[in-house]
Amino acid sequence: MTSNRPNANPTDAREDATPWSETGKHVGAVLVAGAGISGMQAALDLADGGYYVYLLDREPAIGGLMSKLDKTFPTNDCAMCVMSPKLVDCGRHLNIELITYADVAGIEGEPGNYRVKILRKAKSVDETKCTGCEDCVTQCPSRYRVRPQPEEVFYGPELAPEERDFIERLLREETDVEGNLLWLLQEISHYYRYLPQHALEYLADRTGLPLAKIISVVTFYSAFSLERKGEHTISICRGTACHVKRSRALLKRIEEVLGIGDGQTTADWKFTLETVRCLGCCALAPAIRIGEETFGRVRVGDLEGILGKF
Ligand code: FES
Known part of the structure; x- marks a missing residue:
């Protein structure tokens, strides 16, 4: 969406946004929804043309699907080699403001004079201090239960003695837990026909592996399920x-x-x-x-x- 109004401001968050163009004229603001490869290229073209661009994405980071690819069809080019310069340019361009982890909540107005309401999801981090280390992801207490102190080792409330014996037997069979995590998960999944949270928590407690790491492996493979399945x-x-x-x-x-x-x-x-x-x-x-x-x-x-x- 584009606007020719000077200082047209889709978010209301920057009433003082000062659009800039090579000619020195204010030419308005644009909201680009979706910061994949096409959204980034559109934002860069518009920003170079003098528009002030709000580049919005619902994910916490820009890049979209292409950032998850290895090669691109049909040239077999390295995906990251193609998009890395654009990521950097979008982050540095003075005419581009990134709005990540947000969604469009409503649009009103008419061509040339739109107002867009943005719903920003809580990031729960201080963006001025964030270095992108991802430690907060692996330690998120609302997503993954806070790991207990060693003296209060957690034994899942639903872990029956025979379930505990089963996991203990697996752990005795395999000492290199990290290297054989997939095998362990397969065995546990076979036992329950899914991977119940209390069994994963027990595994994390007994092995010292972060629960977040175990869950990231589980959710990567479609063969694993966190929900109980039928016979x-x-x-x-x-x-x-x-x-x-x-x-x-x-x-x-x-x-x-x-x-x-x-x-x-x-x-x-x-x-x-x-x-x-x-x-x-x-x-x-x-x-x-x-x-x-x-x-x-x-x-x-x-x-x-x-x-x-x-
Ligand atoms: S499409 Fe390959 S088995 Fe169905």
């Missing part, structure tokens, strides 16, 4: 090959039969339904998997017979 997980493939072979009809039929939607579990904890992007057997499309068993070229009429096996 059998039904995975309906919605990848391209299965999609063209009408896997949507399979999903709809299973939803009707079990009375649950994608990501839900039946009341008796028997089945959890989920959709996946590819089961790795596209030649058998449409495919579904229940537990460890994969079924290919499934027709809607086959479904009740397949479910009956479980």
Whole structure:
């Protein structure tokens, strides 16, 4: 959104904002919503053109999706090499003001004279002192329980003796906990069919690994779940090959039969339904998997017979 008014100010936060242009004239302010690669380039072009730019992003940092990529298609260029100069330019440009961890809450006005209400989420840090070390992320007491002092080691209130024995046995089997964290999590996930918080807290307490680190590994892999699942997980493939072979009809039929939607579990904890992007057997499309068993070229009429096996 652009405005030709001098000092047009979308946030109300900077009534004294002084737009600047190469010609020395005030030409107004612009709000660019989304600070991915396109938003950053747009902000830089506008700022170079003389507009005062508010570059807004809902994430705590600018960069968007591209900052998570390794290479870019089709040239195979290093993503960070492409975007790093733009990150720096956006941070330093005198005509760009970054508004991160915020969202547009409302817009009013007309072309050339907009007022935008911005909802800023609490960062709970003093931005003038922040060095970007991320220590506050790993130690956030509201997101991750504050680690106890050694003398008051926490044993999850729901950790039954047999659960504790199970985890202790794993820890006796594997002394290099950090190097084999994935294996430990797989075993615990297999035991519970998900990763309950109290088991992760116990693991953190016993091994000294930060709970935040364990959770970051858990949330990185889609094979792990922090929510309890049913005895059998039904995975309906919605990848391209299965999609063209009408896997949507399979999903709809299973939803009707079990009375649950994608990501839900039946009341008796028997089945959890989920959709996946590819089961790795596209030649058998449409495919579904229940537990460890994969079924290919499934027709809607086959479904009740397949479910009956479980
Ligand atoms: S797209 Fe369904 S198995 Fe690959």
